[in-house]
Amino acid sequence: MNKKVLLLCTDNSALSIFGEAVLNKYLPGVEAYSAGVINSTKINPNVKTALVKDGSWSDKFTSKNLNEMMDVEYDLVIILSQKATKASSNFGEKTVVIEIEYEEPNYENSTNIDRFIKTIKMELIPITRDILEL
Secondary structure (H helix, E strand, O other): OOOEEEEEOOOOOHHHHHHHHHHHHHOOOOEEEEOOOOOOOOOOOOHHHHHHHHHOOOOOOOOOEEHHHOOOOOOOOEEEOHHHHHHHHHHHOOEEEEOOOOOOOOOOOOOHHHHHHHHHHHHHHHHHHHOOOO
């Protein structure tokens, strides 16, 4: 059975979408989800373009609020923005909750976004693998 991971940021338009895409594509044994603590209208189009280029985009990715995602029991919640920290108390005793803050890239610059995806891969995958003992 896959381990369930939630990536949580402010508005689920970029950071947590990157994390969801990378973990789902590159980390077998994980089913990743993403959400934001405030409502967003859509995913940043430059994020989508970069993830398509990386081969990790899925049409199932949408901008979601945390309230929509609380029916899943997560093994790990990764909080990616300080504004989402307050939500850490929403999860059960069995859920590991960690915080990893990333500086958001300039979303208008594709080179910066590509570098950011590489950073996510190099940092988020091993951290997740270690915590979930995969």
